[in-house]
Structure formats: C-alpha cells, structure tokens
Amino acid sequence: xxxxxxxxxxxxxxxxxxxxxxxxxxxxxxxxxxxxxxxxxxxxxxxxxxxxxxxxxxxxxxxxxxxxxxxxxxxxxxxxxxxxxxxxxxxxxxxxxxxxxxxxxxxxxxxxxxx
Amino acid sequence: xxxxxxxxxxxxxxxxxxxxxxxxxxxxxxxxxxxxxxxxxxxxxxxxxxxxxxxxxxxxxxxxxxxxxxxxxxxxxxxxxxxxxxxxxxxxxxxxxxxxxxxxxxxxxxx
Numbered sequence: 251x252x253x254x255x256x257x258x259x260x261x262x263x264x265x266x267x268x269x270x271x272x273x274x275x276x277x278x279x280x281x282x283x284x285x286x287x288x289x290x291x292x293x294x295x296x297x298x299x300x301x302x303x304x305x306x307x308x309x310x311x312x313x314x315x316x317x318x319x320x321x322x323x324x325x326x327x328x329x330x331x332x333x334x335x336x337x338x339x340x341x342x343x344x345x346x347x348x349x350x351x352x353x354x355x356x357x358x359x360x361x362x363x364x365x
Numbered sequence: 366x367x368x369x370x371x372x373x374x375x376x377x378x379x380x381x382x383x384x385x386x387x388x389x390x391x392x393x394x395x396x397x398x399x400x401x402x403x404x405x406x407x408x409x410x411x412x413x414x415x416x417x418x419x420x421x422x423x424x425x426x427x428x429x430x431x432x433x434x435x436x437x438x439x440x441x442x443x444x445x446x447x448x449x450x451x452x453x454x455x456x457x458x459x460x461x462x463x464x465x466x467x468x469x470x471x472x473x474x475x476x
Binding site: 254256284286293294295296299341343345352353354355356357358359361 | 397399401403406407408409410411414452463464465466467468469
C-alpha cells in the first residue's frame with residue numbers, strides 16, 4: 251500500500267517550453283503533497299508543499315510563477331515548469347502524506363532535461 | 366526539526382551486515398526516526414521507522430539508544446543491490462510537515 255506514481259518518468263524539452271509533471275497517490279488520499287528537486291550528487295531539496303484545494307506554500311528561493319503547482323484532488327498534484335531553461339534540468343520528486351498513515355511516500359521521480 | 370548527523374560514506378562486504386549510524390542528539394519526545402534509501406536515479410524508498418523501541422522488518426533492523434540520541438540501521442546480509450544513499454530523518458508525525466533530507470550516507474556494498 252501507499253504507492254505514489256509520477257508521470258512522465260523522463261522528459262526532454264526545448265528551452266522556453268512548459269512541462270507538466272503529474273504525481274498521483276494510487277491507494278490512499280494524500281492530504282499533503284510535497285515537491286522536491288534534486289541536482290546531481292546533491293540531496294533532495296524541498297520546493298513546495300501543497301494541500302488539496304489550497305495554494306501551495308513555496309520554499310524560499312523557489313519562484314511560484316515559474317513552478318506552478320496544482321493540487322486539485324486528494325490523489326493528484328501537478329507541477330508545471332513554465333518557460334523551462336537548461337538550469338531547470340533536474341530530478342523532480344513528489345511525495346505524499348495521508349491521514350492515518352505514518353511517514354511520507356515518494357514517487358519514482360521525473361528526470362527533466364531542457365535543451 | 367532535530368538535526369541528524371551521518372557519516373558521508375561507508376563500505377560493506379557483500380553478505381556481511383551493514384551498520385549505518387545516525388546521531389540525533391536534539392530529538393524531541395514526539396519525533397520518530399525514519400530511514401529511507403535512494404538508489405541512483407530513483408525516488409527515496411522507505412525502509413523502517415521507530416519511536417523508542419527497536420524495530421525489525423523484512424528489510425532491516427533499527428536500533429535506537431535508550432536516550433534516543435542516536436540510532437543504527439542494520440542491513441543483516443548486504444547485497445550489491447543495497448548500494449545506495451541512506452537517509453536518517455527525524456520528524457514528528459505531523460501530516461502537514463515535510464521530511465528534510467541531509468546528505469545521507471553513501472553505502473557501497475563490495476563484492
């Protein structure tokens with residue numbers, strides 16, 4: 251139980267385009283979802299926290315207009331990287347917590363490469 | 366958040382036990398100790414968690430000292446597939462709070 255999926259697993263796009271990443275909780279309702287970013291040989295860095303039906307809370311230094319987060323339902327959150335640039339190339343990971351569940355459950359990650 | 370300290374890297378021979386330490390001297394009474402691992406280019410994988418008592422599951426054992434200021438994750442028979450970065454995280458069980466990842470311990474299981 252407590253499975254989180256992400257789609258796509260890998261995406262390559264041209265500079266200036268927008269990319270949407272989906273995060274789904276498959277067998278539980280995610281009261282809170284988190285988005286992390288991980289650069290090579292570094293640890294996970296939290297980008298934002300979102301609760302279903304409300305605006306996401308962004309960490310300092312993360313541009314909310316560039317990284318649009320929508321958490322429209324208890325099983326789906328999306329991260330849209332707008333006007334992507336090569337420096338946005340990274341490994342994006344979502345995670346979720348649910349009522350009655352101890353701990354945090356992570357998706358498999360999405361590798362974004364911006365050319 | 367309670368800060369955790371882990372050695373940056375460790376080696377372990379295949380088939381032997383891997384003992385990964387974690388210091389969390391400022392842990393609060395309501396904070397759990399969680400262990401996750403991340404294999405290259407994958408999302409973090411839950412291993413085990415505990416509050417006060419030692420815990421064991423099919424993957425590992427977690428030994429927490431009586432004062433809860435440190436813990437050890439034990440992989441009883443390490444395999445090459447256990448090569449990963451292991452993260453020790455201390456967190457209260459608050460649904461709205463995220464997990465903060467430190468640099469972790471890079472475990473290399475050697476043939």
